[in-house]
Amino acid sequence: MRLFAGLPIVDDARLEIVALLDQLRGSAWPVRWVPDDGLHLTLKFFGEVSADRLDVIEEAVRIAARGTGPLSCQLDDLGAFPSPVRPRVIWVGVDAPAALELLYDRLERGGEAIGFPPEGSPFRPHVTLGRVREGHRLPVDGIDGYARAYARAPFLASRLVLYESLLTTQGPRYESRLALELTA
Numbered sequence: 001m002r003l004f005a006g007l008p009i010v011d012d013a014r015l016e017i018v019a020l021l022d023q024l025r026g027s028a029w030p031v032r033w034v035p036d037d038g039l040h041l042t043l044k045f046f047g048e049v050s051a052d053r054l055d056v057i058e059e060a061v062r063i064a065a066r067g068t069g070p071l072s073c074q075l076d077d078l079g080a081f082p083s084p085v086r087p088r089v090i091w092v093g094v095d096a097p098a099a100l101e102l103l104y105d106r107l108e109r110g111g112e113a114i115g116f117p118p119e120g121s122p123f124r125p126h127v128t129l130g131r132v133r134e135g136h137r138l139p140v141d142g143i144d145g146y147a148r149a150y151a152r153a154p155f156l157a158s159r160l161v162l163y164e165s166l167l168t169t170q171g172p173r174y175e176s177r178l179a180l181e182l183t184a
Contacts, residue, residue, distance in 0.1 A: 002048050002165040003177065005061050005107055006040040009127055013075050013155035014039060017092060020078075020150040021129060024090070030136035031090065034129055038174050040163070041073075041094055041127055044107035046116050056114050058178050061162050064106035069184035070158040071100050078147050079126070087138055091126035092150070096157075100125060103160070158182050 009017060018036050025033050046057055073096040080087030094100075101123055108118045132138060162178040 001051060001054070002167070003046040003054075003057060003162060004042050004165065005044040005046075005064075005160060005162050006042045007071075007073075007157040008159060008161060009039040009041065009155060010157075011155045012151075012153040013073075016075060016150040016153045017127060017129070020092070020146065023149050024129065024146060027142075029138055029142065030133040031130040031138075032133060032171065035171060035173075038172065039127055040161070040174070041125055041157070043104050043160075044111050044116075045119075046111065053114075054177065057111075058162060060110035060114050061107065061160065061178060062180065064103060064110045065160045065180045065182060067184060068099060068103050068106075068160070068182045070156050070182050071096055071103075072154065073097075073100070073125075073157050074154045075127075075150065075152045078143055078150075080143055084143055085140070087143065088132050090129045090132070090143060092129060094125040094127060095152075096125050100157070 017039055021033055021036065024031070049057065073094050076093035076095040079091055079093055081089040081091070104123050112118055158181060160180045160182055161176050163174045164177050166173045166175060
Protein backbone atom coordinates (compact mmCIF):
# COMPACT_ATOMS: atom_id res chain seq x y z
CA MET A 1 0.00 0.00 0.00
CA ARG A 2 1.12 3.59 -0.74
CA LEU A 3 0.79 5.82 2.31
CA PHE A 4 1.19 9.51 3.08
CA ALA A 5 0.18 11.88 5.87
CA GLY A 6 -1.58 15.10 4.99
CA LEU A 7 -4.12 17.75 5.86
CA PRO A 8 -7.45 17.85 4.01
CA ILE A 9 -8.34 21.21 2.44
CA VAL A 10 -11.71 22.37 3.71
CA ASP A 11 -14.24 25.19 3.75
CA ASP A 12 -13.96 28.18 1.43
CA ALA A 13 -10.37 27.29 0.52
CA ARG A 14 -11.56 24.04 -0.98
CA LEU A 15 -14.26 25.83 -2.98
CA GLU A 16 -11.70 28.33 -4.31
CA ILE A 17 -9.32 25.57 -5.42
CA VAL A 18 -12.14 23.59 -7.07
CA ALA A 19 -13.20 26.72 -9.00
CA LEU A 20 -9.58 27.35 -10.04
CA LEU A 21 -9.22 23.73 -11.16
CA ASP A 22 -12.39 24.06 -13.25
CA GLN A 23 -10.78 26.99 -15.08
CA LEU A 24 -7.43 25.23 -15.47
CA ARG A 25 -9.06 22.08 -16.83
CA GLY A 26 -10.56 24.24 -19.58
CA SER A 27 -7.07 25.29 -20.71
CA ALA A 28 -6.43 22.06 -22.66
CA TRP A 29 -2.91 21.96 -21.20
CA PRO A 30 -1.17 18.56 -21.14
CA VAL A 31 -1.70 18.15 -17.39
CA ARG A 32 -3.13 15.36 -15.23
CA TRP A 33 -5.30 17.40 -12.88
CA VAL A 34 -5.96 16.28 -9.32
CA PRO A 35 -9.60 15.26 -8.77
CA ASP A 36 -11.63 17.60 -6.57
CA ASP A 37 -11.94 14.98 -3.85
CA GLY A 38 -8.15 14.53 -3.74
CA LEU A 39 -7.22 18.01 -2.49
CA HIS A 40 -4.82 17.90 0.44
CA LEU A 41 -1.54 19.26 1.75
CA THR A 42 1.00 16.42 1.94
CA LEU A 43 3.24 16.45 5.00
CA LYS A 44 5.01 13.07 4.82
CA PHE A 45 5.13 10.57 1.99
CA PHE A 46 5.89 7.07 3.25
CA GLY A 47 5.63 5.44 -0.18
CA GLU A 48 4.95 1.80 -0.88
CA VAL A 49 4.85 -0.16 2.39
CA SER A 50 3.74 -3.62 3.42
CA ALA A 51 0.55 -3.96 5.45
CA ASP A 52 2.49 -5.22 8.46
CA ARG A 53 4.11 -1.75 8.79
CA LEU A 54 0.77 0.05 9.09
CA ASP A 55 0.61 -0.09 12.91
CA VAL A 56 4.06 1.40 13.42
CA ILE A 57 3.37 4.17 10.86
CA GLU A 58 0.03 4.97 12.52
CA GLU A 59 1.80 5.24 15.88
CA ALA A 60 4.44 7.59 14.45
CA VAL A 61 1.67 9.80 13.02
CA ARG A 62 -0.17 9.81 16.37
CA ILE A 63 2.99 10.83 18.22
CA ALA A 64 3.72 13.62 15.72
CA ALA A 65 0.18 15.02 16.05
CA ARG A 66 0.18 15.19 19.87
CA GLY A 67 -0.21 18.70 21.17
CA THR A 68 -0.72 20.19 17.71
CA GLY A 69 -3.86 22.26 17.82
CA PRO A 70 -5.88 23.36 14.80
CA LEU A 71 -3.78 25.34 12.32
CA SER A 72 -5.03 28.62 10.85
CA CYS A 73 -3.91 28.51 7.22
CA GLN A 74 -4.57 30.53 4.10
CA LEU A 75 -4.20 29.88 0.39
CA ASP A 76 -1.25 31.70 -1.12
CA ASP A 77 0.36 32.15 -4.54
CA LEU A 78 -0.01 29.88 -7.54
CA GLY A 79 3.31 28.26 -8.42
CA ALA A 80 5.13 25.35 -10.00
CA PHE A 81 7.98 22.95 -9.30
CA PRO A 82 10.76 23.05 -10.29
CA SER A 83 9.95 26.52 -11.70
CA PRO A 84 7.12 28.40 -13.43
CA VAL A 85 9.22 28.50 -16.62
CA ARG A 86 9.49 24.68 -16.81
CA PRO A 87 6.71 23.38 -14.60
CA ARG A 88 6.28 19.71 -13.79
CA VAL A 89 3.92 20.21 -10.85
CA ILE A 90 1.39 23.05 -10.57
CA TRP A 91 0.35 24.01 -7.04
CA VAL A 92 -1.28 26.56 -4.77
CA GLY A 93 0.89 27.59 -1.84
CA VAL A 94 -0.35 27.57 1.74
CA ASP A 95 0.55 30.27 4.24
CA ALA A 96 0.55 28.65 7.67
CA PRO A 97 1.76 29.21 11.22
CA ALA A 98 5.10 27.90 12.46
CA ALA A 99 3.20 25.04 14.12
CA LEU A 100 2.70 23.48 10.66
CA GLU A 101 6.45 23.33 10.10
CA LEU A 102 6.84 21.80 13.56
CA LEU A 103 4.25 19.12 12.67
CA TYR A 104 6.10 18.47 9.41
CA ASP A 105 9.38 18.14 11.30
CA ARG A 106 7.85 15.73 13.83
CA LEU A 107 6.52 13.57 10.98
CA GLU A 108 9.92 13.62 9.26
CA ARG A 109 11.79 12.68 12.45
CA GLY A 110 9.20 10.07 13.41
CA GLY A 111 9.34 8.58 9.93
CA GLU A 112 13.12 8.48 9.99
CA ALA A 113 13.05 6.66 13.35
CA ILE A 114 11.01 3.84 11.78
CA GLY A 115 13.03 3.59 8.56
CA PHE A 116 11.62 6.25 6.21
CA PRO A 117 14.25 8.76 5.08
CA PRO A 118 13.53 12.49 5.35
CA GLU A 119 12.40 14.40 2.27
CA GLY A 120 15.72 16.19 1.90
CA SER A 121 14.33 19.43 0.47
CA PRO A 122 13.01 22.50 2.27
CA PHE A 123 9.37 22.34 3.35
CA ARG A 124 7.13 24.38 1.08
CA PRO A 125 3.47 23.88 2.08
CA HIS A 126 1.29 23.55 -1.00
CA VAL A 127 -1.69 21.82 -2.54
CA THR A 128 -0.84 19.99 -5.77
CA LEU A 129 -3.26 20.85 -8.58
CA GLY A 130 -1.76 18.83 -11.41
CA ARG A 131 1.28 17.25 -13.03
CA VAL A 132 2.49 18.13 -16.53
CA ARG A 133 2.56 15.05 -18.73
CA GLU A 134 6.01 13.65 -19.48
CA GLY A 135 7.65 15.29 -22.50
CA HIS A 136 5.17 18.20 -22.66
CA ARG A 137 5.44 21.87 -21.81
CA LEU A 138 3.04 24.64 -20.92
CA PRO A 139 2.76 28.00 -22.65
CA VAL A 140 5.35 30.51 -21.44
CA ASP A 141 3.93 32.38 -18.44
CA GLY A 142 0.88 30.11 -18.67
CA ILE A 143 0.15 29.90 -14.95
CA ASP A 144 0.57 33.67 -14.53
CA GLY A 145 -2.78 34.19 -16.22
CA TYR A 146 -4.49 32.28 -13.40
CA ALA A 147 -2.76 33.97 -10.46
CA ARG A 148 -5.81 36.12 -9.75
CA ALA A 149 -8.41 33.46 -10.56
CA TYR A 150 -9.00 32.54 -6.92
CA ALA A 151 -9.24 34.19 -3.51
CA ARG A 152 -6.55 33.62 -0.89
CA ALA A 153 -9.17 31.99 1.33
CA PRO A 154 -8.43 31.06 4.93
CA PHE A 155 -9.10 27.58 6.31
CA LEU A 156 -8.66 25.75 9.56
CA ALA A 157 -6.61 22.55 9.31
CA SER A 158 -8.06 20.56 12.19
CA ARG A 159 -7.41 16.96 11.07
CA LEU A 160 -4.27 15.03 10.20
CA VAL A 161 -5.01 12.05 7.95
CA LEU A 162 -2.93 9.02 7.05
CA TYR A 163 -4.05 8.36 3.49
CA GLU A 164 -3.70 5.30 1.34
CA SER A 165 -3.23 6.15 -2.33
CA LEU A 166 -5.04 3.63 -4.51
CA LEU A 167 -3.97 3.75 -8.15
CA THR A 168 -6.89 3.38 -10.57
CA THR A 169 -7.30 3.79 -14.32
CA GLN A 170 -8.85 7.22 -13.59
CA GLY A 171 -5.88 8.26 -11.46
CA PRO A 172 -5.17 7.95 -7.74
CA ARG A 173 -7.97 7.72 -5.19
CA TYR A 174 -7.22 8.53 -1.56
CA GLU A 175 -8.74 6.64 1.35
CA SER A 176 -8.30 7.51 4.99
CA ARG A 177 -6.52 4.84 7.05
CA LEU A 178 -6.29 7.04 10.17
CA ALA A 179 -7.82 10.47 10.92
CA LEU A 180 -6.73 12.45 13.97
CA GLU A 181 -8.30 15.63 15.30
CA LEU A 182 -5.60 18.25 15.95
CA THR A 183 -6.29 19.30 19.53
CA ALA A 184 -3.92 21.21 21.79
